Amino acid sequence: MTTTSATTPPDYIEDDQAPSETPWQLAWRQLRKNKAAIAGLITLICLYGCAILANFLSPYRMELRSDQVFQPPSPIRFHNADGGFSLRPYTTQLKFNPSDNAFHEVAGTLEPVHFLVTGEPYRLLGILPLRIHLFGAPDHIPFHLLGTDSDGRDVFSRLLIGSQISLSIGIIAICITFSIGLTVGGIAGYWGGRVDSVIMRICEVIMSVPQFYLLIALAGLLPAKIDPRLTFLMIIIILSFVGWAGLARVVRGISLSVRELEYVQAARALGVPEGRIIRRHILPGAFTYASVAATLSIPGYILAESGLSFLGLGIKIPFPSWGNMLSAAQDLDVIQTKVWMLCPAAMIFITVLAFNFLGDGLRDALDPKLRR
Amino acid sequence: MSIPTAAAGATPLLQVRGLKKQFKVTRRSGMKVRHELVKAVDGVDLTIYSGETVGLVGESGCGKSTAGRAILRLIEPTSGEILLNGVDLRSLRGEALRQARKDINIVFQDPFAALDPRMMIRDIVTEPLLAHGMISRNDVPERAKKLLETVGLRPEFAARYPHEFSGGQRQRIGIARAIATNPRLIILDEPISALDISIRAQILNLLEDLQETNGLSYLFIAHDLSVVRHICDRVAVMYLGAIVEEGPSDLVFTSPRHPYTRALLEAIPAADPDIRKERKLLEGDVPSPLDIPSGCRFRKRCPLAAAICESESPALLAAVDGHRAACHFALDSANSR
Numbered sequence: 066m067t068t069t070s071a072t073t074p075p076d077y078i079e080d081d082q083a084p085s086e087t088p089w090q091l092a093w094r095q096l097r098k099n100k101a102a103i104a105g106l107i108t109l110i111c112l113y114g115c116a117i118l119a120n121f122l123s124p125y126r127m128e129l130r131s132d133q134v135f136q137p138p139s140p141i142r143f144h145n146a147d148g149g150f151s152l153r154p155y156t157t158q159l160k161f162n163p164s165d166n167a168f169h170e171v172a173g174t175l176e177p178v179h180f181l182v183t184g185e186p187y188r189l190l191g192i193l194p195l196r197i198h199l200f201g202a203p204d205h206i207p208f209h210l211l212g213t214d215s216d217g218r219d220v221f222s223r224l225l226i227g228s229q230i231s232l233s234i235g236i237i238a239i240c241i242t243f244s245i246g247l248t249v250g251g252i253a254g255y256w257g258g259r260v261d262s263v264i265m266r267i268c269e270v271i272m273s274v275p276q277f278y279l280l281i282a283l284a285g286l287l288p289a290k291i292d293p294r295l296t297f298l299m300i301i302i303i304l305s306f307v308g309w310a311g312l313a314r315v316v317r318g319i320s321l322s323v324r325e326l327e328y329v330q331a332a333r334a335l336g337v338p339e340g341r342i343i344r345r346h347i348l349p350g351a352f353t354y355a356s357v358a359a360t361l362s363i364p365g366y367i368l369a370e371s372g373l374s375f376l377g378l379g380i381k382i383p384f385p386s387w388g389n390m391l392s393a394a395q396d397l398d399v400i401q402t403k404v405w406m407l408c409p410a411a412m413i414f415i416t417v418l419a420f421n422f423l424g425d426g427l428r429d430a431l432d433p434k435l436r437r
Numbered sequence: 438m439s440i441p442t443a444a445a446g447a448t449p450l451l452q453v454r455g456l457k458k459q460f461k462v463t464r465r466s467g468m469k470v471r472h473e474l475v476k477a478v479d480g481v482d483l484t485i486y487s488g489e490t491v492g493l494v495g496e497s498g499c500g501k502s503t504a505g506r507a508i509l510r511l512i513e514p515t516s517g518e519i520l521l522n523g524v525d526l527r528s529l530r531g532e533a534l535r536q537a538r539k540d541i542n543i544v545f546q547d548p549f550a551a552l553d554p555r556m557m558i559r560d561i562v563t564e565p566l567l568a569h570g571m572i573s574r575n576d577v578p579e580r581a582k583k584l585l586e587t588v589g590l591r592p593e594f595a596a597r598y599p600h601e602f603s604g605g606q607r608q609r610i611g612i613a614r615a616i617a618t619n620p621r622l623i624i625l626d627e628p629i630s631a632l633d634i635s636i637r638a639q640i641l642n643l644l645e646d647l648q649e650t651n652g653l654s655y656l657f658i659a660h661d662l663s664v665v666r667h668i669c670d671r672v673a674v675m676y677l678g679a680i681v682e683e684g685p686s687d688l689v690f691t692s693p694r695h696p697y698t699r700a701l702l703e704a705i706p707a708a709d710p711d712i713r714k715e716r717k718l719l720e721g722d723v724p725s726p727l728d729i730p731s732g733c734r735f736r737k738r739c740p741l742a743a744a745i746c747e748s749e750s751p752a753l754l755a756a757v758d759g760h761r762a763a764c765h766f767a768l769d770s771a772n773s774r
């Protein structure tokens with residue numbers, strides 16, 4: 066200790082070599098300890114990565130029909146026609162036999178699955194024109210990794226393209242509700258008094274209407290024949306309209322409590338201008354909590370979209386979303402004998418679970434009380 | 438510690454007159470709605486001269502912290518005057534009030550809550566300087582280092598975050614921030630109550646050193662009488678929102694004139710176990726500030742209470758040497774112990 070003050074013996078920390086961690090690094094370190102949260106995070110990164118690369122990953126166009134109706138998943142073999150082991154997967158043709166009402170492998174059609182094959186042209190991310198696909202079988206062999214639906218469309222391809230809609234709807238809707246909720250809730254919490262009362266009563270009115278009923282009513286107002294892209298947009302707007310009130314309430318509570326924190330009081334006592342207090346102290350403080358609330362509410366939007374599309378009020382066929390794909394699996398016969406039609410349900414389940422794990426982990430990691 | 442120079446004619450740095458803070462409470466019992474007033478601060482007069490440390494003591498809930506915050510207008514006072522250098526803080530609005538806050542500052546009790554966990558130490562301690570345009574952004578690292586050295590912390594700590602420090606260190610950071618703009622007066626709101634005993638003396642020494650070098654005045658809010666005796670030139674004792682006794686520390690501690698002060702002093706445990714003090718502990722609880730007793734606010738717990746106490750509210754009467762007490766028997770009971 067070289068720079069000891071003469072007047073007071075300071076209580077220095079011993080390990081002054083330890084590198085300083087920013088609060089974000091600290092939160093990240095806390096998050097990494099939480100295995101469920103990390104699993105959720107990795108799952109989400111994979112899901113969104115797949116959604117972005119959906120066109121590349123899918124072997125067929127999502128609306129391409131074939132006469133292979135309700136074909137079960139194509140078999141994958143790791144041996145060639147001679148029976149020898151092969152690292153390259155092989156597949157065979159499946160043919161419907163009306164006599165026993167089932168699909169059977171056609172003998173002698175064992176063909177290799179090729180990777181990075183040229184196929185249908187598409188635009189990656191809507192910009193980059195490409196023809197290359199991750200995998201594909203020879204044209205005369207229908208290769209459906211997750212089977213086909215009632216119109217003979219490839220479920221795997223539709224699942225991927227559908228994920229673009231189902232996954233992005235949650236993110237875009239939360240961005241909109243987040244900005245509305247943060248502004249409205251922030252105003253209510255910061256100003257308080259009558260402004261607060263009026264805003265909160267409006268929120269309560271919106272929240273007191275049963276959410277799903279409101280969604281259905283609003284979606285029912287949409288004209289039947291409009292551009293599917295417009296439908297997508299309208300659904301997001303409807304979801305945001307129903308969802309902002311809840312988030313505004315959360316943000317109001319947060320900003321009410323952050324406003325009274327001692328470091329905000331201290332800034333006020335120091336003569337820091339009001340705008341700077343809001344910008345530097347209140348918003349960052351509220352933002353971390355609000356972002357946890359946002360993460361935890363994304364699954365709600367994904368479920369709501371699925372629900373609407375399931376009822377036929379959301380994304381319309383031929384455009385796929387997990388919800389409208391699932392509506393094909395409504396009757397008992399499909400559920401019992403065509404299990405692959407339930408894949409969208411599995412995807413929804415995994416996504417919702419991943420968001421919840423991540424949200425819980427974030428809440429713990431960002432809680433300053435756990436840091437002491 | 439310098440001897441108070443409360444010489445006649447000297448202008449006080451801070452003069453508080455009739456400070457009141459009332460909170461409205463709405464109570465519903467069935468269909469009846471009652472509006473009541475919590476008189477948290479009920480007419481406080483306080484004077485602080487330049488270079489002086491004035492203690493404000495009392496039990497928790499007596500309104501001492503509320504009074505401190507009301508002086509800063511962190512809590513808007515209901516009525517009263519707060520003259521800082523002759524300017525009434527209550528008359529200031531917006532920008533003028535913000536400017537006035539250069540001269541008066543506060544150190545909070547909880548050093549964990551008082552620092553923004555998302556800001557680096559150098560940004561925390563220089564925030565008031567930037568807010569008042571006293572330095573430019575480029576001067577931040579240099580000035581932060583100087584401030585940290587002033588409060589006995591290593592300048593290298595400037596690039597760290599609050600969570601890396603102990604309570605004592607954080608309190609030093611809070612003090613560095615409070616002295617940054619070179620204020621005249623700092624309100625110390627129980628600055629050492631949350632700290633370990635071993636750290637307390639260090640912080641008190643730091644405060645005394647800073648007072649000497651910067652010519653600061655302190656309003657030291659505390660419930661710990663022994664600390665107040667050590668650091669304060671004058672003491673004001675608060676009970677239920679009002680000051681009941683006030684005077685030079687030595688006089689108040691050696692010959693208290695208000696029965697409440699006497700009870701507080703008797704409650705201090707003696708350091709020597711052989712000395713068995715004859716203790717007269719107070720009976721009953723502090724009455725609710727919703728329902729302050731008529732006449733003398735202390736009468737329901739007072740051993741000296743008489744008929745006059747119920748009908749007449751005692752004024753703060755001067756005894757000797759600026760020693761005043763709000764008790765009808767202040768003068769005759771002074772030496773009756």
